[in-house]
Amino acid sequence: MKPFDPRLLQVAPTVRRPVILLGAVAAGQGAAAIGLAFALARLVTDVVAHEDWVRSAGWVVVAFLVRAGLGMLVERVGASTATEVSAALRRGLLERWLAAPVEGRPDAEKASTLAVQGASAVEPYAARFLPALVAGVVVPVLAVSALLVVDPLSAVVVIATLPLLPLFAALIGRTTEDDTMRRWRALEQLAGHFGDVMRGLPTLVAFGRARRQVEVVRAVSEQDRLATMRTLRLAFLSSAALELLATISVAIVAVCVGLRLTHGSMTLHAGLLAILLAPEAYWPIRKVGAEFHAAADGATAISRLLEHSVDGAHSGGTPSGSGVPAVVVEGLGYAYPGSQARVIDDLSLTAGLGLTVVTGESGSGKSTLLDLVAGLRLPCSGTVEAGRVHYVTQRPFLPDGTITEALRMGNAPELTAQELWSALRQVGLDELVARLPDGLDTSLGDDGFGLSAGQRLRLGLARAVLSDAPVLLLDEPTAHLDREGSALVTGLLRNLAAERCIVAATHASELVATAEQHVHLGRTLAEVTA
Amino acid sequence: MTTIGPALARRDGAVAGVWGGLALTSGVALTATSGWLIVRAAERPVILTLLTAIVGVRAFGMARPFFRHLERLRSHDSALADLASARTEVYAALVPLTPARLGRRSRSAVLTGVVDDLTDVVEAHVRVRVPVLSAAVAAFFAIVLTGALEPRAGLVVAVEMVLVALTARVGLVREREAQPLLGAARAEVGRAAELVARHTLEVQAIGAAADVLGRLDRAHADLADALRRQSRGRALVTGGVLALTGAATIVMAAVATGSDLSAGVTALLVVVPAALADAVLPLADSVRAQARAEQSRLRVDALLDQAPAIADAGTAQPPSRAPHLVLEDVTAGWSADHVDVGPVDLDLPPGRRVGIVGANGSGKSTLLAVLARALDPLAGTYRVGGRDATELDTEAVRDLVAVVDDEPHLFASDVRANLLLARPDAQDEDLRGGLRVAGLGSWFDGLPDGLDTRLGAGGRGVSGGERARLALARAVLSRRPVVLLDEPVAHLDHATATQVMSDVWNATSGRSVVVVSHRQEGLDMVDTILDLTPTRKD
Incomplete structure (x- = not known):
């Protein structure tokens, strides 16, 4: 290192x-x-x-x-x-x-x-x-x-012995390096065992295996102790050797000083100073070790x-993002990292104001296409140009904060409560939020835990309504909604489509029916039907 | 209630403390005799008169590393032995508390916390008990020896050491105050960073980078603040010890010049406080380790100091291997004084599939815990094959039920061991069959070493869908007639969730199934849906 x-x-x-x-x-x-x-x-x-x-x-x-x-x-x-x-x-x-x-x-x-x-x-x-x-x-x-x-003589002694310390340390380190590395790895495994068994405790209890593990924990901890001590013994021994080396070096200085003092060729002050200064040269090095x-x-x-x-x-992957409500994709090709097979190949698409739907079976690359348009993936070939994008993913991101915080994420911070309520009304969440004890200040759990997938999606859509991005990308905007909910969202998207360019990946036929443009992704080729 | 750490190790700690004390004493003696020797040599005596002191210096010089080595070996060995027994005891104590008493979510985070806390508690043996004992031993020798030379000098050292102890005490109070703040700040930094790291794409998608980084910056600022506060404790001890040493040196010089002592002894006394500083400065570290260990111990004790969620009641065996489960007017709660669900009725004859839905907090998981015999009902009756479940042997009832939760654990071991825990006598053939039924056939065919492929920490990574299916494979292999699924697809995307749920229904055909979910995927396949959303009373 x-x-x-x-x-x-x-x-x-x-x-x-x-x-x-x-x-x-x-x-x-x-x-x-x-x-x-x-x-x-x-x-x-x-x-x-x-x-x-x-x-x-x-x-x-x-x-x-x-x-x-x-x-x-x-x-x-x-x-x-x-x-x-x-x-x-x-x-x-x-x-x-x-x-x-x-x-x-x-x-x-x-x-x-x-x-x-x-x-x-x-x-x-x-x-x-x-x-x-x-x-x-x-x-x-x-x-x-x-x-x-x-006292130059003492300085010479220190200069002569000082390099021995790192040299000695390096020698000890060299001869034990392989051994130490092997032991550290074994140690990590042994020490990791307890954490692994602990994290798996609910699983072990569920299958009635937990009590049997008590003895295993004891045995492995004991092995851990023995292995650790073998490693430590070596480390401590080398550190003791270094300390001894430093002590001997200081002793040499002291002997030289003592002899000259008894001989009368040195003052007491210089002698004292020499033996007080000499250890200062050694301990900082040992401390580093x-x-x-x-x-x-x-x-x-x-x-x-x-x-x-x-x-x-x-x-950065995000396109520059102009204020133009348009998406232009030309000759787009993409393969997942580490894979040769192209999930999207030579796809071209132009979308302006209005609603464009992308359909295709599971795995045909609908979400991937939206990721590419949003600039979140690097195309293997072709180009993507899009205005500033707001992208509602399948599981929209929700922080473990309040509903207000969730709606303000990525949007202008000066949004008023009225604007928030209006957005919630448009996605049909206003009644639910109004019934909550803390209203807009209700805390969502970690990563939106506790919301149904449908509620989560509606919150994501409300945030999209509040966003001023000219391009909206939506991944399965009606996936978790009942008939009533889907109708509401379809209507909402129609309204938004008047001012924005919307590209939605979907299975829902009612959404396809109202779209200006329909792109179907086949297994290998993408065909565009206007 | 379990306490951590047996008495046996305390004696070992004392022995290590004595070795450490002798090492420190040797260090102090080395400096003191050197001082005497130099001053005496400057008086130009016959060299022979210096021989005793020269031998002493040499002996002390060699004794210091020797004793320190003994201390280290002894203290680390006893700490590791303590760690081994603390781990075993705490693990055994946690078994009856699992899963109901580990909190409702992120149990694995709670358990990881216990692992770290135990290490902190045991580390205090090496970093607190041994240095404090060592310093006490060294102080004792210093007081006795200087006192023998000049009683007032002994008194000076004694007073200095008392003041050092008081300073350490005040430092400890400071460190203690900072601990809860620090813990909270660290946790928030972890949450803020983890949220971004795990949801990078979703954050980018809504252009919220600035928001999440802002939260991280606030968390970092709080952490910096907490660490600054904490550092006051250690700073106080470090600064206090050094200032006291300076004062003691001056007082000692006054005492020494005021007495009728030889030049050599005078020099010896004057350097003693400075030499002792090396022995007591490590107390700054001890103070921090002690405060942290106390905090960790509180957390572990609070976790262990809970009554099991199941009163050990009956010993009778369930009447059948394919039991009819019935909940009658059951209420239940995670703590005895709070009702989280109910009263609820549920009828689960063999082969029936039930979906439980409902808003957050409506008690879906609580109900599942009752069915799994992880939680006693607070009121009402849970019947297993017509008999009250509390009259039956808990283990035997649990043996009828396989639970698949939203964070199934994969052990750092091979595929085989990860499956065998569900049925230890299964043959490889059975394991492969279980994997196929759970929809892992093609995944398994792609594994480099088949059943010997290592999973979990340090092994092959698995996706969320694969993890859920491996848990399903365990449930299948266990041949238990009832399968309980708790949010099995909570963290999966729509397409994967749909596929996993379809594999669930294939794999569990013929068994009773209860699935708790806040998502629609797969719920179209159940026979009945129980909606726990409370009807408003206002």
Whole structure:
């Protein structure tokens, strides 16, 4: 893994400022630690020499207070950087997907995992690993520089031993890498088992298998423990080895200092300073190693998120969208991603003001055609030109908010309550909504849960009525409605067709009967009957 | 009521705390003796007089990583052992509460939450108990040893440590206050992001990108706010410890200069507070882990602290394998004090197909839960083959009923194992037959490894329609005479829903079927429809 991926700053430029600020604060914290070593060494020297130590005591207090202040600042800046980075990545990803055609997005399952957990995994990376990384680079350099001034011999010892730390870590890592990877994979499986069995608990209970799983859970958790401990034992051993290495290195410095002190070739102050500064060169590096696993997860998540944010193969799928109520399709061909067979082949269609219906059997590509006209899929061949589109899909999107919010989505925010009621009346929902205890402010469940498919569709149609888009695309606008409802919607579409270009995919004969134009999609060829 | 974590592990935690304490003490001793050694060396004594201290420094230097290693092994091992037993206990405790007590929707999200919460609770062993014990041990040694050299110095360290403990306590209160806010903010970010990720096309279709991104931005702003609030707790502990260390250093210098101590001992005492800071700074992490664990524990306990929805009543066996199910004046509710449905009558002779429809909240799923013996009726009688269901063995009644719900789970295993759970003694032949009847014939033929193909997390992805059909195949294989379908096509598009429902009727021919749906697809095939929409009383 890369400890820091510079693409992060390119893809999410808004995180530049917080990341730099966090780096600066972490570096300042390191500098304060060095300053503290100076002040402490001075204080001890003065106290031991029975000199006036008030001044050096003042410096110690200042150094501790600065460290305390910066320490508090790191917590705060770390927390806000963490959210800013994860929020910027998450938003960037979703924004890109919202502008991309179907072909430019992962499937829903993968997309939601990436956007929710993937982006959250970045938080510990930003809050903990980044400051540790900055400190790991800055503090050793500062410590060694200070040592060079104070006591060059100690500096030489530190410079000679310091590279051993990463080298040693890399060696341990190299020899155990394959083994570690294999174990991590096994671990993931074992750890995943419990989650899997838990999520499946209702299914297991339904088939009377749940109690038998209790012993399996116990056994697998036990295996998980043993496997995890095998992995951890190795990790802990290497970390102990690194600590020992650092301790030995500091001991070498101390021995050199001690010998020169007894010999009289060094002052007490310089000696104290050398042994206070030497450890400062080692611990930040070990800290980076200690945060490595949190970091590795975060860095993996970042590179995965960046992959989806960076590849710019497709630009936005939505057509420019003029105010013209017309759709012109020429020589359109389309095959689903990963498939050779064309579901739509060489289709041409011109629709203006009025109602155009598209019919065809299930699977003949009616919905796909509407997706293409709306610019939500990339055609394999041919062109699509359309005015600004409002598209009522089979399951219109409803947020888990109020009916007002659902109707305002994608529409002008200044819609008045009268306009909303009028739209509801036109789709025959006004009485139902009026009977609800909170009327327009009634909350819909998550993803419109609780509405019947027919009610959901009518809400979608009401939203289309409110939209000012010149082109309306409707997928099965009467699918879930009874005779009365279909008649109402057919009448509504006739009215709307006076001012807009409407293209509707449908099975309903009454809708076909009133249409200006009828397109029938066959299995392989599309025939147009005017 | 179940509590998490056995007493046994507490002793292991104590042992790990002692090892950790010895590691920290070694660290403090290392710094202190080094200070003494340097000052003493500057007085240019005969080197031999320094030997004891040199040996001490070396010993402490080696002891620190050694003890820390022991502490880590011990604390992680005992935490993992705790995790294993907590998982087993909680799983077993959840069985009688499933499904009726897991909430009405998104049960899988509730259960995933339990998995994460348990990890948080157990992690507190490593991240709270061990560091706190270690710090206490190190503080104890520091107080005793400095006290032995100069009693007032011991007092200084003692007072400093008490103040550190108080600071940590205040930090904990701060972190606790932020936890509920943080949980709510995280959940909202998840919801906002998931809604967009799962419905990208539908959002694009209505040009609502700005609306959904606006909601996401608001959620992010709330989360940032909650995290800033939370960071105050940790910041307080970090800043407080460092400030106290500074103060203690000065007081110690005053004490040391005021006493008649050798130069070496004076130096030793002055550096002790700074050395102790390393031992107590990890308390900032502990405070956060503790607040989170408390919150997680509350959630798990609230879930487990419920009475099962079925009173363990009878032991009698149902009179027939093809029972006549009857609900007479049944009312039922998900909690004992709230009626969600009823009174309702339902007659389900063998082979009858009933559709249950009705507005949201009219109690469709509640009624199904009663039929499945997941929920006791609050009033009225549920008769199975003429006998009151509460007199019969619950497991035996459940054995008559196969449930297909709207979020059937596919286990991370192969197709075979996913089907065998419905009937463990089925042969491969039967499994293939079940898949075909459920309309998965051509899907199965396209699988690379047949019944050995892996499904679920990490395996082959399945579409919503395939998932619903796999659940149907399980119901078919179980040979249970009654099939209950709860919104089987809720998440499918119209065309797929129509096909799935047609497969449902093919696959369940000859059995009693009750299907709950808020959609029309397939309801034309039922014998009767029960509409639960309440008639208005106003």
